[in-house]
Amino acid sequence: MEVSNTKQQHQSASISLTKPVRCIVKLGGAAITCKNELETINEENLKTVSSQLRQSMTTGLNSGEVLGMDWSKQPGESEISSTLSDFEDQPVVDSSPFIVVHGAGSFGHFQASKSGVHKGGLYQPLVKAGFVATRISIASADLSAVAKAIESGLVPVLHGDAVLDDLLDCTILSGDAIISHLAAHLKPEYVVFLTDVLGVYDRPPSDPNAVLLREIAVAKDGSWSIEKPTFQNKNKQVETSVAAHDTTGGMLTKISEAAAIAKLGIDVYIVKAATSHAFKAFSGELKGNLPEDWLGTAIRFSNK
Incomplete structure (x- = not known):
């Protein structure tokens, strides 16, 4: 897929x-x-994730002061501040540069799957009807805009979308692919993928015999292998499943993108959202050896 020119x-x-x-x-x-469930948000998870993100981005704040990503709210308030006087005496919050990329979940995959926009066919009636031309841009991966936002003290919030494609006419540019692109050029300290399960398993997590993979090693050539736990079969492959309406490849795509990022020397963590394990991941507490009580999957470069 080609979505940008050489210049x-x-x-x-x-x-x-x-x-x-x-x-x-x-x-x-x-x-x-x-x-x-079609177009249904997980409000509890989103609220917890937003609160944990803000806490990990800022310094000098107690967890009790963290109300979510809406920084205009003050403790105990239920409405958004709307007058200039509300902000005059507020201190400037020192924040650590983060970039947030969100998936569409049930707000995008059902529709994309039904129209087949991820498979091309821009001129087919159903695809054309569901493809909003004004949204065709690679703004999500515009590094200049992202860099400007970071330098201004903002938190860029990006997402995947339907895009024009040289080979297929149109397809879905996934948030995972955008993260890989950003990581290659902006070199973050680490990358965190929040999911609905604890991490990467050796088989679909719905299988009662599924084993959580704690660490995956990525070689110089980009290939990866299971480092922890140790299996008798050292060449064991990970079995994954993809929901019928998922148009971006599911966990297998996530592992591939994570391996490409780890190859750059950037640690990647795949962990369940809205948990203490997730908070440890994006707070930077997992550098070096992983804590024994941490549940998730670390994907790291290995020069062995």
Whole structure:
């Protein structure tokens, strides 16, 4: 898939930041929506994730002061502040540069699957009817805009979308692919994928015999292998499943993108959203050896 020209790629490669990116976080669609229910948000998960994200981004705040990503709210308030006087005496919050990418979950995959927009066929009636031309852009992966937002102290919030494609006419540019692109050019300290399960398993997690993979090692050539736990079959492959309405490849795509990022020397963590394990991941507490009580999957480069 080709979605940018050579000139744009050259320009993006030269971008430098005075505030290095600490973390890129993917809010998986399955984690923040009810993936099997059409256009249904998981409000509890989204609220918890937003609160944990804000807490991990800021310094000098207690967990009790964290109300979510809406920083205009004050403790105890239920409405958004709307007058200038509300902000005059508020201190400037010192934040650590984060980038957030969110999935569509049940707000996008059902529709995309029905129309087949991810398979091309732009001129087919159903695809054309469901493809909103005004949204065709690679703004989500515009590194200049992302860099400007970070330098301004903002938190870029990006997402995948339907895009024009040189080979297929149109397809879905996934949030996972955007993260891989951003990581290659902006070099965050680490990347976190939040999901609806604890991490990567050796088989679909619905299987009662499924085993959580704690660490995956990525070699120089981009290939990856299971580091922990140790299996008798050292060449064991991960079995994955994809929901019928998922148009971006499910967990297998996530592992592939994570391996490409880890190959750059950037640690990647796949972990269940709205848990203490997720908070440890995007708070930077997992560098070095993984805590024995941490549940998730770490994907790291290995030069062995």
